[in-house]
Amino acid sequence: MTPNDEHQPAVRADEDDNPDRPAILVSLAREVDERLYRWVAVGAEEEGIPCRLEPAEEAGEDDVAALAYTAARNSRLGVGIGVTADQVAVHERHMPAAQPVVAPGMEDDSARDTCRSAGSNAARLVIGVPLQLD
Amino acid sequence: MSIIVGIDIGNSTTEAAVARIGDDGSPEFLSSGTTMTTGIKGTVENIPGIVHVLEEATEQAGIDIDDIDLVLLNEATPVIGDVAMETVTETIVTESSMVGHNPSSPGGKGIGVGKTIHIRDLEDGERNGASPDGEVIVVVPQEYDFEVAADIIRGAMEAGVEVKAGIVQGNDGVLIANRLPEPLPFVDEVAHVDKVPLDMLAAVEVAPQGHAVRQLSNPYGIATLFSLSPEDTSHVIPIAKALVGLRSAVVIRTPAGDVQSKQIPAGSIKFMGEHQNLTVELERGADAIMDTLAQVQPLSDVQGEAGTNVGGMIENVRQTMADVTEKPLKDVNIHDVLAVDCLVPQQVVGGIADEFSIETATGLAIMVDTDRLLMERVAETLAEKIGVRVELGGVEANTAILGALTTPGIDVPVAIIDGGAGSTDGAELQKGKVVEHVHLAGAGNMVTLLIKNELGLERFDVAEQIKIYPLAKVESLFHIRHEDNGVQFFQEPLDPSLFARVVLVTDDGDLIPIDSKHTLDRIRTVRQEAKRKVLLRNSIRVLERISPSGNIRFLDFVAIVGRFGLDFELPQMLMNELSNYGIVVGVANVRGELGPTNAVATGLIINYCQRQDEAT
Numbered sequence: 001m002t003p004n005d006e007h008q009p010a011v012r013a014d015e016d017d018n019p020d021r022p023a024i025l026v027s028l029a030r031e032v033d034e035r036l037y038r039w040v041a042v043g044a045e046e047e048g049i050p051c052r053l054e055p056a057e058e059a060g061e062d063d064v065a066a067l068a069y070t071a072a073r074n075s076r077l078g079v080g081i082g083v084t085a086d087q088v089a090v091h092e093r094h095m096p097a098a099q100p101v102v103a104p105g106m107e108d109d110s111a112r113d114t115c116r117s118a119g120s121n122a123a124r125l126v127i128g129v130p131l132q133l134d
Numbered sequence: 135m136s137i138i139v140g141i142d143i144g145n146s147t148t149e150a151a152v153a154r155i156g157d158d159g160s161p162e163f164l165s166s167g168t169t170m171t172t173g174i175k176g177t178v179e180n181i182p183g184i185v186h187v188l189e190e191a192t193e194q195a196g197i198d199i200d201d202i203d204l205v206l207l208n209e210a211t212p213v214i215g216d217v218a219m220e221t222v223t224e225t226i227v228t229e230s231s232m233v234g235h236n237p238s239s240p241g242g243k244g245i246g247v248g249k250t251i252h253i254r255d256l257e258d259g260e261r262n263g264a265s266p267d268g269e270v271i272v273v274v275p276q277e278y279d280f281e282v283a284a285d286i287i288r289g290a291m292e293a294g295v296e297v298k299a300g301i302v303q304g305n306d307g308v309l310i311a312n313r314l315p316e317p318l319p320f321v322d323e324v325a326h327v328d329k330v331p332l333d334m335l336a337a338v339e340v341a342p343q344g345h346a347v348r349q350l351s352n353p354y355g356i357a358t359l360f361s362l363s364p365e366d367t368s369h370v371i372p373i374a375k376a377l378v379g380l381r382s383a384v385v386i387r388t389p390a391g392d393v394q395s396k397q398i399p400a401g402s403i404k405f406m407g408e409h410q411n412l413t414v415e416l417e418r419g420a421d422a423i424m425d426t427l428a429q430v431q432p433l434s435d436v437q438g439e440a441g442t443n444v445g446g447m448i449e450n451v452r453q454t455m456a457d458v459t460e461k462p463l464k465d466v467n468i469h470d471v472l473a474v475d476c477l478v479p480q481q482v483v484g485g486i487a488d489e490f491s492i493e494t495a496t497g498l499a500i501m502v503d504t505d506r507l508l509m510e511r512v513a514e515t516l517a518e519k520i521g522v523r524v525e526l527g528g529v530e531a532n533t534a535i536l537g538a539l540t541t542p543g544i545d546v547p548v549a550i551i552d553g554g555a556g557s558t559d560g561a562e563l564q565k566g567k568v569v570e571h572v573h574l575a576g577a578g579n580m581v582t583l584l585i586k587n588e589l590g591l592e593r594f595d596v597a598e599q600i601k602i603y604p605l606a607k608v609e610s611l612f613h614i615r616h617e618d619n620g621v622q623f624f625q626e627p628l629d630p631s632l633f634a635r636v637v638l639v640t641d642d643g644d645l646i647p648i649d650s651k652h653t654l655d656r657i658r659t660v661r662q663e664a665k666r667k668v669l670l671r672n673s674i675r676v677l678e679r680i681s682p683s684g685n686i687r688f689l690d691f692v693a694i695v696g697r698f699g700l701d702f703e704l705p706q707m708l709m710n711e712l713s714n715y716g717i718v719v720g721v722a723n724v725r726g727e728l729g730p731t732n733a734v735a736t737g738l739i740i741n742y743c744q745r746q747d748e749a750t
Binding site: 042045046047048092094095096099101102124125128129130131133 | 238239280305306308309312609610611612627630631633634635
């Protein structure tokens with residue numbers, strides 16, 4: 001059998017939403033399907049780093065770099081991810097605001113892989129493991 | 135007044151020195167040049183490189199090639215070297231009885247024992263209510279998404295199946311383990327999961343972070359898990375040995391499954407000396423080989439046992455040299471051998487997860503005699519090509535010492551170590567006369583070969599870069615830590631592809647990432663050990679051979695010339711080693727400005743002037 005691409009991962013029982021814990025923060029632009037966050041979370045989970053959904057602020061929320069940068073600035077780990085309809089950006093708080101660490105474009109049919117890889121790379125930035133870049 | 139040029143053709147670089155000889159017969163140096171040697175040293179293929187370096191040096195001196203009155207070539211470059219390596223042990227797994235590797239993130243932890251079962255059968259069992267009996271280890275191929283796999287396994291466990299562990303093809307071990315009611319050990323990234331035999335008793339162990347497997351790397355541990363007899367226990371020793379130091383492992387008990395560690399018959403080497411012949415087995419290791427060689431000195435030739443690996447290796451070198459020199463095979467004599475032990479990672483034959491085991495290997499550098507005729511041919515061809523008179527001007531090591539003597543602060547008696555890519559040479563000068571010179575097998579290329587094999591690198595040029603550049607670790611997007619622990623901060627962010635990587639720092643400050651899983655410490659150790667085993671050892675061998683009494687302590691001044699002197703750490707290593715003997719050792723500074731390079735080219739011109747003096 002082959003798994004269904006529409007299949008979405010379930011929320012894990014031990015998920016921790018305590019806003020005080022260090023985590024990678026993920027901000028979604030308004031029009032983005034919230035299920036994409038789950039795939040980002042899976043990527044980070046694989047590397048053992050927690051991540052949390054951060055509601056986007058109003059201004060500039062279509063700018064993927066700005067979304068990710070704000071998330072990174074608010075993250076206690078200094079790493080944030082922004083997701084818009086066609087792009088995912090991973091940002092680190094010391095980087096110039098307009099220059100995310102990685103910002104791959106996103107196609108509809110590979111959105112889950114792109115998001116999962118972004119989550120994984122964000123976690124790798126935290127733990128100091130080489131990124132997976134294509 | 136005349137213009138003459140000295141040219142030194144080395145295994146790797148060709149150097150030139152241009153001088154104007156005054157009416158009093160003393161040289162005034164005008165310029166120098168360096169370029170890569172084209173073709174094998176001592177063949178007419180060297181001509182393009184020579185012409186290139188001539189153009190470079192004459193342009194610098196503001197003259198044309200036509201203005202040159204005489205070109206001097208280093209005489210009869212007497213030695214050509216080659217390097218090769220043979221593995222003397224290998225590990226073979228039969229019937230897929232073992233998986234052992236270090237995936238980046240295995241799931242869960244602990245030990246699970248049970249019969250291997252395909253996840254498909256677990257799923258079917260759930261559907262028709264025929265759940266498997268007893269403890270099982272589930273095998274999950276890539277096409278099962280981690281969520282789907284976790285659902286099936288969770289369902290089976292709730293239905294009473296005793297799932298104890300899992301073997302996963304994808305990088306999903308953590309994700310599956312996290313979604314189960316209890317954390318079970320999951321080994322993941324097992325590439326050939328289809329080769330895992332089903333319905334066989336198996337044990338899976340995943341060690342906690344920072345630890346290595348304990349039970350499966352212990353023969354009695356395996357015996358305990360599988361209730362083995364003492365006789366069977368003796369058969370699992372190679373398995374336990376192969377799993378030492380790994381984070382996760384699987385051992386499968388199959389009827390004929392076995393892991394063998396076997397010696398490859400590598401053959402023997404016969405040293406033929408002027409007084410006696412001695413034979414030594416390659417598998418006895420480098421020390422035994424070098425001891426045997428020392429006993430037969432002076433050496434006249436070497437033969438490898440026919441039909442064995444070492445035989446093929448030595449005859450290959452002889453054949454190459456016969457082709458190059460156009461001499462009959464029987465006239466190509468091997469002049470020196472350097473043997474070095476090393477440990478090389480080799481892919482396990484029959485492995486399931488592309489495992490590597492560390493095997494013993496022996497590297498050999500072999501040196502072949504050539505003769506003056508060869509260089510005469512190069513000289514003739516060159517003269518025709520550029521229309522300038524070309525002469526051979528003195529043995530390489532002797533001219534090198536004359537060049538080294540232009541170093542400020544140096545005095546006779548002096549010995550030099552002239553190390554390049556192919557050979558380590560040496561000479562000693564006493565009271566204005568060269569008393570001894572030697573050429574030994576093994577230099578820079580041998581170091582590169584050791585680095586390449588011990589780190590399991592695919593490319594020679596990467597190993598070459600590791601040899602010549604210091605290491606650093608990229609610790610953040612803005613700073614690196616050099617191998618000496620110094621930290622360097624960057625104002626602009628580094629390329630994300632460099633993040634967390636081990637990199638080489640070039641002379642220009644560029645960072646080259648090394649594409650391997652080795653840590654900085656491991657790469658550094660391999661690099662320094664390779665230099666110690668080849669360059670340091672050969673430097674000592676050179677000094678022992680040129681010292682009149684064979685005792686290094688009788689030497690006062692030692693100057694390092696050639697590429698050895700350019701290495702970023704070798705001069706310090708040599709100084710540390712030789713200071714024990716009370717010797718002044720340092721890097722030459724030819725003509726007070728060129729560092730350790732250009733010694734032979736400069737020496738050729740000085741040698742010419744001295745000969746002119748003697749003649750008048």
